[in-house]
Amino acid sequence: LDWDRWVMMAFIGFSVGVTGFMLHQITHLIAEVKWHYAEKFVIDSHVKAYLWVLGYSLVFASLAASTVAYLYPSAAGSGIPEIIGFLNGTAIRYVLNFKAFIVKFFSCACAVGSGMPVGPEGPMIHMGGIIGSGLSQCKSRTFRCTLPFFERFRNPEDRRNFTSAGAGAGVAAAFSSPVGGLLFAMEEVSSFWSDKMSWMTFFCCMVATFTADFFNTAFGSFKIGKNFGLFQTDKYILFQVTKGIPVNVIMFIPAVALGVLGGLLGSAFTIMNVKICRTRIKLTEHVIKKPLLQKTVSFLEPILITVIFTTISVYLPIAFDCKANVCPSNATYAAAHRPTLHPLDPHRHKRAGFFESEHSYDDKKHLYVDPSDPMFDQIRDVCNNSKFTYKVEPNLPHLGCKISNNIKGAYTNKSLDHNGHTYHFNDFNEISVLLNVPGADAIRHLFSRQTHLQFDYIPLLVVFPIYFIMACWAAGSSVSSGFVVPMLFIGGVYGRIVGRAAVDIFGETSEDDYWRWVDPGAFALIGAASFFGGVSRLTMSLTVIMIELTNDVLFLLPIMVTIMVSKWVADYITHPLYHSLLELKCMPFLPNEPVIVDNKQTVINLEQYQAQEVMASPVCTIKTVESVKELAQLLTETDHGGFPVVTHDKETDHYVSYGIIGRTELYIILCSKSISSAADSQSEVLVSPKLTYQEVSQVKGTLDLGEVFDSLNSLANDQRYQHVHVNLSPFINKSAPNIDQNFSLHRTYLVFRTLGLRHLTVVDRNNRVVGMITRKDLMGYNLEKKLDVHGRNKASKEE
Amino acid sequence: LDWDRWVMMAFIGFSVGVTGFMLHQITHLIAEVKWHYAEKFVIDSHVKAYLWVLGYSLVFASLAASTVAYLYPSAAGSGIPEIIGFLNGTAIRYVLNFKAFIVKFFSCACAVGSGMPVGPEGPMIHMGGIIGSGLSQCKSRTFRCTLPFFERFRNPEDRRNFTSAGAGAGVAAAFSSPVGGLLFAMEEVSSFWSDKMSWMTFFCCMVATFTADFFNTAFGSFKIGKNFGLFQTDKYILFQVTKGIPVNVIMFIPAVALGVLGGLLGSAFTIMNVKICRTRIKLTEHVIKKPLLQKTVSFLEPILITVIFTTISVYLPIAFDCKANVCPSNATYAAAHRPTLHPLDPHRHKRAGFFESEHSYDDKKHLYVDPSDPMFDQIRDVCNNSKFTYKVEPNLPHLGCKISNNIKGAYTNKSLDHNGHTYHFNDFNEISVLLNVPGADAIRHLFSRQTHLQFDYIPLLVVFPIYFIMACWAAGSSVSSGFVVPMLFIGGVYGRIVGRAAVDIFGETSEDDYWRWVDPGAFALIGAASFFGGVSRLTMSLTVIMIELTNDVLFLLPIMVTIMVSKWVADYITHPLYHSLLELKCMPFLPNEPVIVDNKQTVINLEQYQAQEVMASPVCTIKTVESVKELAQLLTETDHGGFPVVTHDKETDHYVSYGIIGRTELYIILCSKSISSAADSQSEVLVSPKLTYQEVSQVKGTLDLGEVFDSLNSLANDQRYQHVHVNLSPFINKSAPNIDQNFSLHRTYLVFRTLGLRHLTVVDRNNRVVGMITRKDLMGYNLEKKLDVHGRNKASKEE
Known part of the structure; x- marks a missing residue:
């Protein structure tokens, strides 16, 4: 029946998937080059490395900022509020066109690659929306052309549907989370939804995920790898959890605590971000009058952020001692179980090095050492010395570790060849692990499991406020960027702090199933969900996205609990961030149900009011x-x-x-x-x-x-x-609903909102037009004014 | 703001969770006792075992059938169509009350426990709905009492919302799938939905899952186990997948093929089930006139099904040779990798038996045998003999294996104590594995991975039609039962057949990541999703349920593809089963959008028609x-x-x-x-x-x-x-929308459906009442009749 619609959906999904793939590869490539050379230069001198990182970051940050500030200011930010506003029924110019797409893509790739505390997911959603809108209409104002295909989609309803499908596909491609994308489109982005839509969007998200995953698993930094066609989990599942932890009922206590924290910090983030945005608008629009100067200020802001953030991220690690990473996670874990190390069997452990032997897909790592090896005793000493048995991941970054300061100087940052095996002895720096890697990698480190003592309190507590403030500032400056990665990062950091406290209370009893939940990595995951929830107030889509991001269904219940709690707490304090931004950008957004609050913080029952109290009147009517x-x-x-058209009766x-x-x-x-x-x-x-x-x-x-x-x-x-x-x-729409002037206001709102109207004619008992209700008349502030809620309330008080 | 609502949701979720727990434990207990004694009796003689199984099953089947047939006929079937109809706005009596709940619970527990080819999930959804409706209203007609709590929920809207939340919680508790439950409530069960609802239902489903999982992991057959409070994955995740398989792009070809199969077989199932139901109705309502005889026929039908199914399931295995299970799955798997077995290290492998040693939570099993063991050579011979290296699960049932027929008589069904270890040598029978265990266990066997050759073509091809027909017949007979388990079973069987064919084509190359997708267990999972999709036409909720059931996110994309394809194929052929049953039960269901099809199978555009063409007229009006x-x-x-009320102007x-x-x-x-x-x-x-x-x-x-x-x-x-x-x-609802008689019919339908109306007044230009539109007027068959679609069409043809 609807083959053209399905083809269009597949087309949109594919394009969004390819966009996601390109963005991922480009940002990855930019970041990879930066830290690769930084690690080389740091051996010579720290200043040299700093200058390299700063220069490199500045190049990309200025590219990202200049395109937005000078060429296309509407491409700033994540673009999600704009898409939400558009799908709610507000016409917004300059947001859904080809230029916006190009600038968005370029600016986002540069901004994320430059290392600013921002993420690519928000722009992906916006770009998905643009693709959905643009492809389905088959016409472009930028190119001033109209293609003779898919003409039947050129109506507001279909455009809206394809746009929200595209936005969903954007989420799906960014997180490789098809169901999450669908639910995000449904829960947050769209204001109108139908069963048919959800099926089509489902398909679109599936195609987008498939395309993005297919290419992302085949390529790495645009170089084709082995196993073309195989969906390698480590490449497309962003924060894969390989070590499942059974949930314990006690775990719901920290989940609730993290939820409360997430709610509080999430609303703090929202309030702060909105305050910063307000100040920015005041500064650029009211204080500075010259357009060119305005643009330059907008351009310089991200540059300043980059300079500050880069300087901190390179010099802060020096203030902290490095930790020795001689016995990586699982080795230590195994060692903790059995006081003696296992004898090495060369037949079985072909790839066995000192630290790990991956002998099967399950990525189970053991420490196998030949007992006859002269180093055996030495290694055992090192691993049994409590000072070194940190449970940490292998191969952590050590930028900022001073060579002379190393605890086990003999081994540090060196390789030892012995018996044909190479043993690496790496230091790592806790701040480096968080700040000197791309955001997604840092989150992966925070989420890593069975690494109980990888991060100490002090580094986490130092990084937290810095990143919180910088992310809050960067989200909204004139680069195209989202804040999903920063949200997960911030949540992960405080989750890890709480997790570390739990380890100190309950001890590291990771060998017992019953106590394995005391794992800071698991706490970081829950913390990330709580903060994401506290800022965005998503519920089901967030849950599914977290599951699809980590590939771990076991944590479903704690994640749900923490998201619920953080939403409750945050809803009590302030609006969701997207809605605050909608308000800030003066977009008239009509929520599902009208909530008008009077002075006493009680909700006004709109059933008491009538349609005629808010309608615009008198009306300009037209005769037939x-x-x-x-x-x-x-x-x-x-x-x-x-x-409204009237006719003479x-x-x-x-x-x-x-x-x-x-x-x-x-x-x-x-x-x-x-x-x-x-x-x-x-x-x-x-x-x-x-x-x-x-x-x-x-x-x-x-x-x-x-x-x-x-x-x-x-x-x-x-x-x-x-x-x-x-x-x-012949041109009159005779199927436009009208309502009686005595209609209850609540019901009026529902009719207007549910049917997705733009104009609602108000008539009297004899069907004569007496007024008109539009979107503006039903906006919260307008209702408050027209109904004089605060006045009435005062009056009733005085009585 | 809405604390009472949240409390009520928690209350409903908890009650549904407890119901799910009780049902699970009871059915488990009943089934366990049956097969435990059957295995004992079969050693004496096969007839004795048969008589035991038959007698035991008949007792429970007759309990299940008699309560429904004689006490409460409306409790028959799954109850999902009734809930869907109720939430669509049809008042259905005897469906949402306490008696229905009791009968439903009792009958379902007995029917599932008796071993009929039915599942408990459908009734769980119905019971969830009853709990949601009953608790929120705080009153009962059965008890003729009204409690003075939560009075503000006693309105149709709140009752509807709580009922659908309860139904969602039912799914959540049955599958321990909170997000799936929420989506099921949204996609299939509810006709009206709001953002607020989804948040509340989310919470309700969360509580239900938590409660059910919490108790189910603590208890087994009502005996409390160790680790109280720990959510053990093997106990609450129904079909847990422990061995993740990376998806290969080639895999989407069989996924599409299975989708087509699922669509075809799913529609065949639907058509057959509806035909059987029609025949049943004709027989019981028209042919047999005496009420008591009608009831007795209804009672005897499930009994007959039980007799046939039990006889087949006990005697069919005898027709098939048993397979020797000397080297269970992972042992064989390990053996296939390395020609020699590993030396046993008694320090490390404390629990090491002959076949498996679980040395960590990850359930990695190796075959460790002491080389100095005199049995070592013997065992190696057995395992290296290709005849015995079936990759199968350990401890499969062997009911029906004739002792004398065993291939390795010396070892079969015996235990050998050696060196302090016990070695079990079991045969297993492929038919027994499928039919002589509870349905959920059989599905687990079908889904088991790295068991490439566990099932051969012939047994699967024999079981398939038998189970298909029996399940189709049983679903709808007068016991309270659902068909989710049968659907997964049937889909798993043909998925496994296709998977087996794939193994024969591509070979068993399970050690290579790139080819690991050739695993019949994975195919069975995809097949199950395709059949479930083909019958129910669920999309997103089914995807999420499948993921939450198996705890394996890796297969998300193939599952989505197969569900899409099977829905496309099946939608082309027939209606979804639930909607067919709604029609069969004469429930007026209004879909989201009107689809009227004329003779030529083209969809009629309702924009061409006007409201006055279908309205009921003249109308009985009342003056004020x-x-x-x-x-x-x-x-x-x-x-x-x-x-409609009129007033004099x-x-x-x-x-x-x-x-x-x-x-x-x-x-x-x-x-x-x-x-x-x-x-x-x-x-x-x-x-x-x-x-x-x-x-x-x-x-x-x-x-x-x-x-x-x-x-x-x-x-x-x-x-x-x-x-x-x-x-x-004072009693008139002045906010009832009315429409002009010239309103387009399409728009009329949307207004009626979207606003969830029961009555829509049609007025003329002067606001005089000229007609009334109710649910009945907008039903498909009524529209066809009133608009004379077929007649017009004929006329236009004749022209």
Whole structure:
């Protein structure tokens, strides 16, 4: 039945998937080069490494900032509020076009690659929305072209549906989380949803995930790897959990605690971010008047952030001692179980090095050492010395470790060849692990399990405020960037702190199933979910995204609990961040249900009010037959988007409501040839323009507002058109619902919102038009004003 | 703000969770006892075992059937269509009450325990719905009591919301799948949904899963185990996948193939099930006239099914040779990797037996044998002999294996004590593995991975049609049962067949990551998803349920693909099973969007039609002031649920639409004291009854239809009430939307459906009531009739 729709969905999904793949590879490549050379230069001197990192970061940060600040300011930020606003029914210009896509992609790739505390997920959602909107319409204002395909999708409903499917696909491609993408589109992005939609979006998200995963697992930094066609879990599952931990009922206590923390810190983040944005707007729009200076300030802000953040991330590690990483995680873990190390069997452990032998897919690592090896005793000493038995991951970064300071100087940062095996002895620096790697890698380190003592309190407590403030500042500066990665990072850090405390309380009893839940990595995961939840207030989509991100279903219940709690706590304090940003950007957003709060913080019951109390009145009505001149005057003098049409009823001699006509339709009718050809007749003339659906939709696509205004003006001022009357009947929407003026306001809101209306005509008992309700009339602040909620409340108090 | 609502949700979730726990434990206990003794008796003689199994099954089957057939026929089947119908807005009696719950629970526990090819999940959903509805209303007709709590939930909207939350919690508890439950409630069960709802349902499902998992992991057959409070994955994750397989792109070819198969077989199942149900209805309702005989036939049907199915499941295995299970799965797997077995290290392998040594939580099993063991060579011979290196699971059932027939007689079904270890040598029978265990266990065997050759073609091909037909027959007979387990079973069987074919084509190359996807267990999982999808047409909830059931996120994409394909194929052939059953049960279900198909199988565009073409006309209208006698007459003579109220407009001298009043409200007004006290006045009198909201809702709860009818009759026939007029104004719903008669039918449908209306008044241009549209008028068959779709079509053909 709907083959074209499915093809379009597949097409959108594929394009979003490819976009996700390109973005991932580019950011990865940029970041890889930076830290690769930094590690080389640091051997010579720290300053050299610092200058390299700073210079490199600045190049990309300035690329990211300049494109946005000078070329396309609307591409700043994540773009999610804009998509939400668009799908709620607000027309927003410059957001869903090809230029926005290009700038967004370029700026986001540079910003994330430069190492700023931002993530690529928000822009992916916006770009997905642009792709969904652009491909489905098969036309572009930028290119001034309209392709002759998929014409039946050129209507607001289909455009909306494809846009939200594209946004969902963006999430799906960014997190390789198809169900999460679908649910995100449903829960957060879309305001209107139908069963059919969810099935189509499901398909679109599936294709996007498939495409992104397929390419991402085949390529690494644009170099093709082995196993083409194999979906390698370590490559597409961002924060894969390989060591499942059974959940213990006691675990729900820290989950609730982390939820409360997440709610508090999440609202703090929201409030702070909104304050920063307000200050920025005040500064750039009111204090500085010159446009070029405004742009330059916008450009310099991300540069400043980059300089500060880079300096901190390179010099902060020096302040901290490095930890020796002689016995990596599982080796230590195994050693903790059995006081003696296992004898090495060369037949079985072909790849066995000193630290690990991966002998099967399950990535079970054991420490096998040949007892006859002269180093055996030495190694055992090292591993049994409690000072060194940190349970840590292998191969952690050691940038910032001073060579002379190393605890076991003989081994540090050196390799030892022995018996044909190479033994690596690495130091690592806790701050480096968090700040000197790309954000996603740092989160992976935070989430790593059975690494109980990898991070100490002090480094975590130092990194936390720095990253919190920098991320809060960066999210909203004029680069194209999202804050999912920063949210997971911040949540992971405080989760890890709580987890570390739990380890100190309960001890490291990781060998016992019953106590294995005391794992800071698991706490970091829950913390990340709580902070993400506290900021975004997503529920089910967030749960599914967290599961799909980590590939670990076991933690479903604690994650759900922490998300619930953090939402409760945060909802008590402030609005979700996306909604705050919507308000900040002055986008009229209509939530599902009206919530008007009066002075006393109690919710007003809108059932007590009537539709007539908020309607706009009097209304400019149009008769079914009107003179061209008057119509043109009406259009030039007002800027309403739609007009109620009335017709004369002979029986009652009233003008009664007949339907609604849109501004654009009126434009097209007035500009049609049949009108201009009738102008020269001297007597009264009635024109019935004949326009096919095709013609109308074609004109709609290429409407130039300036031209239209000029031609309307000439019509309005030309006396000849006084006599030309036009019959509007065929163009009137007779299926526009209208309501009685005594309708309860609550019900009015629901009718307006549920049916997705733009105009709602209010009539009296005799079906005469008495008012009009539009989106603006139903906005919270407007309701408060019109109903005089605060005044009434005061009055009732005084009584 | 809404603390009471959250408390209620928690309460519902907890109760549903406990119900799920009880049901799980009881069915488990019943099944365990049966097969435990069967294995004992079969050593004596096969007939003895058969008689035991048959007798035992018959006891429980007759308990299950008799309660439903004789006590409460509405408890038959899964109850999901009833819940869907109720939430769509149809009032269904005897479905949401306490008696239904009790019968449902008892019958379902017995039916599942007896070994019929049915599952407990459908009834869990129904019971969840009953709990949600019952607890939230705090009143019961069965007990004729109304508790003074949560009175504000006693309205249709809240009742609906709590019912769907309860149904979602039922899924969540049955599958320990909280997100799946939420999505199921959203996608399939509910017709109306809001953002707030999804958050609340999320919480409810979370609590239900938590409760069920918490108890299920602590108890086994009602005996408390160790590790109380630990969520043991093997106990609550029904079909846990422990061996992740990376997905290969080639895998999507069989996934599509299985999707096509699933679509075809799923529709075959649906069509067959509906045919059987139709025949059953014809037989019991039309052919047999005596009620008692009808009931007895209903009772005997499940008994017959049990006899046939039990006989087959006990005697069929005998027809097949048993396979020797000397080297269980992982042992063999390890052996295939390395030609020599590992030396046994008694220090490390404390629990090491012959076959497996679980030395860590990750359930990695190796075969460690002491080389100095005199049995070593013997064992190696056995394991290296290709005839015995089936990759199978350990400890499979061997009921039906003839002892004399065993291939390695010396070892079969015996234990050998050696060097302090016990070595078990078991045969297993492929049919036994599928039919002589509870359904969920059989599915677990089908899904087991790295057991490439565990099932051969012939046994699978024999079991498939038998189970397909029996499950199709049993689903709908008069026991309380669902068909989720049968669906997964059937899908698993044909998935395994396809998987086996893949193994024969590509070979058993399970050591290579790239080829590991050729695993019949993985194919069985995909097959199960495809069949489930083909029957139910669920998309996102099914995907999430499959993931949560197996705890394996890796297979997300293939599962999504197969579900998509099977839905496409099946949608092309027939309706989803639940919707077919709704139709069969004559429940008026309004889908989201109207789809009317004419003779030529093309969809009719309802935009071409107008509201007046389907409205019911003329209408019984009520004036704002009416005489009591006439009102009573109206109520007794008609059975409409609501009446449009008109008022006289002086300006136009018309009676114009004023609002709507419900039948129940009219009852209550007419039965109020102020009316009866006014009866004795001789002159015309106008009564304005004063009823508070409390009074109205209290009366509503205890309304007895018989009494009401009597009192109405007396009012209608009493001349005294001719003079008593009642002022209805305060009781009229003035916020009932009405539409113009020229409204497009498509739009009318959307308004009706989206706003969840029961009555929609149709007015003319002057706001005079000209018709009424109710649910019935918008049903597919009614639209077809009224619009004369087929006739018009014929006419246009003849032209």
